[in-house]
Amino acid sequence: MCHDHDSRPPAPPRSGDVAERGVLTLTAADGTDFSAAYAAPAGPARTGVVLLPDVRGLHPFYVALADQFATAGLPTVAIDYFGRTAGVAESGVRDADFAWEPHVQAATAEGIDADVAAAIGYLRERVGGDLPVVTVGFCLGGSISWRQAGGDLDLAGCVGFYGRPSLVGDAADRARLPTVMLIAGADTATPVADQLALAERMRTAGAEVDAVVYDGAPHSFFDRAHADWADACRDAWEHVLALTDRVGRD
Template structure:
């Protein structure tokens, strides 16, 4: 599971200045207070990103990653999942995410993402994309079935079981970045899923990083730097085409 204490984000493919970054709280439509970390680029690309973390929530890795996305020109907010049960406190390495994540429902994630997307869109009128990792990757793809105004839904090594009940309603563009040696979801399952998306006419892209482990982008990017660079480039291309 994706929770290495020494993880740090890979550098973005192109680096610019960041105008500001820091914590904030947002109000979700169901009354939840959402902890978030916002990073604003000096020279925005007119694109916004809501980052959906892994099971750790708003861990320092995702705060740092928000800054990386801003360096690449995206107005960015990384969100936390656990405001309803654990308030807006710090998600350090001692945070008990195992019990907390069991209480998170898809409708909670959607409400929190909507709050972040609305906030970013008010700052920067460009389109909003979601980018998720593991638990967040699954929920990023799931949002492609919802009514939030998203230009595309990007996910790293999510699990497809979170999509079973909405698969026939997916209608927003998808980018799936798959770890070829991921033990949580076999590549064969993703290939079958991709075929079903093609049959349904859903706009999607999928790339398999052969032999890469689950969490290669955040847990061991030095070892898999070539793949991480490629993933960045695919995100830039996808968001450019769907902007």
């Protein structure tokens, strides 16, 4: 199961002030409006994040996570995938009863990439045109993020939590961007062996892949409610921040 409507993310290992937070509407190059949550740190930013949610789209977990990234010094845009098929939610955030299944089935790689590109553009418009940007995704979003390692968008790196290798497809054979794979050792949705095989496939293509398996951790372990996995959550944060620090501008 992905993060539910009441889940909230664990805090990052470093913290600062947030200068701005809110939900807004962005427009992709094909004219599609979609919801996004934006949060920005008070201090200077070296790297930006496009946050890619699970199958439920932009729900409160990801609004809160955008804020957590901002406290760690990273301006962040969390996007909703479903503007093309479900329209923009009245509040900008998907409700707990949002029927996401048909919209996931109708989503296309081209449409999602257009939304990611618009989010990258918004970050650079707000923070600076030379801002390096990484994608960070969860479940469906983890797969989408890993796929970006072999895509054409102007990104500096990719992070995915518990993604599905089958959704990465042939992009794995073109992977070139530094990639972090955060793998739940007890994930019943996707075998660990499949995710490690994807890591090797991407390495063969030329990408540097940091693949970490958290033995015994369940799918969606990155949740403040999972006290048993607090150490894994802290370690996952460290791997994410190591990548964003590494690719950050001077």
